Amino acid sequence: MxxxxxxxxxxxxxxxxxxxxxxxxxxxxxxxxxxxxxxxxxxxxxxxxxxxxxxxxxNERLMSFYEVVRDDPEDLIELLEGFDGPESNPDPDRDFSKENRKGKEIDQYYYQQRELYNRRPNGEDYNKVEEAALLMYLNRTCYNGLYRENQSGEFNVPIGRHSEANWVQASRILDAHRALQNVNIECxxxxxxxxxxxxxxxxxxxxxxxxxxxxxxxxxxxxxxxxxxxxxxxxxxxxxxxxxxxxxxxxxxxxxxxxxxxxxxxxxxxxxxxxxxxxxxxxxxxxxxxxxxxxxxxxxxxxxxxxxxxxxxxxxxx
Ligand SMILES: C[S@@+](CC[C@H](N)C(=O)[O-])C[C@H]1O[C@@H](n2cnc3c(N)ncnc32)[C@H](O)[C@@H]1O
Structure with missing residues (x-):
């Protein structure tokens, strides 16, 4: 199983x-x-x-995530390994390290990742594996593992309370990768x-x-x-x-x-x-x-x- x-x-x-x-x-x-x-x-x-x-x-982003798990699991795991803990300080080298697009202050790493995820994925910097990693990171560190979007399609679940959140889950990703071989992913x-x-x-x-x-x-x-x-x-x-x-x-x-x-x-x-x-x-x-x-x-x-x-x-x- x-x-x-x-x-x-x-x-x-x-x-x-x-x-x-x-x-x-x-x-x-x-x-x-x-x-x-x-x-x-x-x-x-x-x-x-x-x-x-x-x-x-x-859910398009969800099915895109499973395509990455099926086709590109190693890159996904590598990206996930680079994330910091949800309550850490925002990464100063990435966008949205101080405030979100609406000018609201960002003081935790989780909210910076959420803001990155909520950039619409249609610009030049859109990267399917990066988006999959963000989805997995947010899913494993957000409140109750919920997936909820507001009316503009933005993921809006707050940070969860985890003492030891594990957002990498390499063996699950590799097992799922094997289970998804030869499976058609539709959306x-x-x-x-x-x-x-x-x-x-x-x-x-x-x-x-x-x-x-x-x-x-x-x-x-x-x-x-x-x-x-x-x-x-x-x-x-x-x-x-x-x-x-x-x-x-x-x-x-x-x-x-x-x-x-x-x-x-x-x-x-x-x-x-x-x-x-x-x-x-x-x-x-x-x-x-x-x-x-x-x-x-x-x-x-x-x-x-x-x-x-x-x-x-x-x-x-x-
Ligand atoms: C109850 S959840 C499925 C839970 C799943 N069995 C599991 O083990 O996690 C229902 C799913 O249906 C999707 N959904 C909602 N409307 C849909 C539609 N018209 N066609 C296909 N999927 C839809 C939602 O995005 C949601 O992921």
Whole structure:
């Protein structure tokens, strides 16, 4: 198992095994696709993946980062090794060592790096590996490993409280580099997968969703970024994938059950474990989730592993 390189909101550390248990056995799967990649916890947990597999996210800088991890890991590690601690003084030899573009004083190294990252990456001095290193540095030293942009697309998360932040993570980068070989890295809307997947491929969707309270309804559960309309579109894409013979699994929040429970080809399961998420109000909370899948219950990874045990045991006794 490869560890994710980045921390990412919505990462599924605690329930990885429950989701994976709904996947079909590896021998039934051709390529693997993950259209809402984020930190890619499932991708890294379940590899290696067949050539032709793909990952995608709508976040351009994120997918550019993974291209650098796949194609240029040594340069990325070298750049990361050159960074100072987040609370150190700003580097006087680099831009923004005293104030940001808005004239606000910069007194910590972290905020200088954040300002550098927020230069729009379209000038002559744009460097893809440098931008990837800044993303990784900020991800590992910012508050809670969050990725959040303001309306102008600027990364605006404050410095985190780390006694010993480790922003280099060379072995994770090299492991991820190997896991990403022969994988197509896309950047756009999740529906790209209709052009990439084919029969017997496995597609795992993990769309963004916010915590919901017991009293939330479908209508109340809406975010500008990924509201009910997008959820319906996701359901349509899942149906199309099912029709082409692909295996589909979708993580979602409990109110989305109503989109799938009347479709014969899909089953909806509650995932018992709780996971920590950041809520808007008080920082951290716990939510239940559902997993929707078209993989028949008797052909899931967990079930087949269980049956394999008996086949092996029977064989041994003969
Ligand atoms: C819940 S996170 C995925 C977390 C991931 N499973 C992990 O292990 O870290 C959802 C991701 O969907 C991306 N996203 C939002 N809208 C999208 C869209 N329309 N198409 C593709 N990706 C989208 C976000 O940028 C975010 O990274």
């Amino acid at each position: 490869v560890e994710p390189v980045l921390k990412w909101a919505g990462g599924k550390r605690q329930i990885l095994h429950e989701i994976r248990a709904c996947f079909p056995p590896e021998s039934d799967v051709n390529a693997y696709h993950e259209p809402f990649f984020g930190g890619g916890a499932l991708f890294f947990k379940t590899g290696p993946h067949a050539p032709g597999s793909s990952i995608n996210d709508i 756009g809307d999740f529906s790209y997968v209709l052009d990439h997947a084919s029969e017997d491929d496995l597609v795992y969707f993990d769309p963004p969703y916010k915590p919901v309270s017991r009293t939330s309804s479908f209508v109340e559960y809406s975010s500008e970024e990924f509201g009910p309309e997008q959820q319906e579109r996701l359901c349509e894409v899942a149906v199309e994938l099912n029709d082409m013979g692909a295996h589909v699994a979708i993580s979602n929040s409990p109110p989305m059950r109503e989109l799938y429970e009347y479709l014969d080809e899909f089953q909806v399961h509650d995932i018992g474990a709780k996971r920590h998420i950041n809520s808007d109000s008080d920082g951290r909370g716990e939510v239940g989730e559902i997993i929707v899948t078209n993989v028949p219950e008797d052909n899931r990874r967990e079930k087949t592993a269980y049956l394999d045990q008996f086949v092996k045991a029977d064989g041994g006794e003969e």
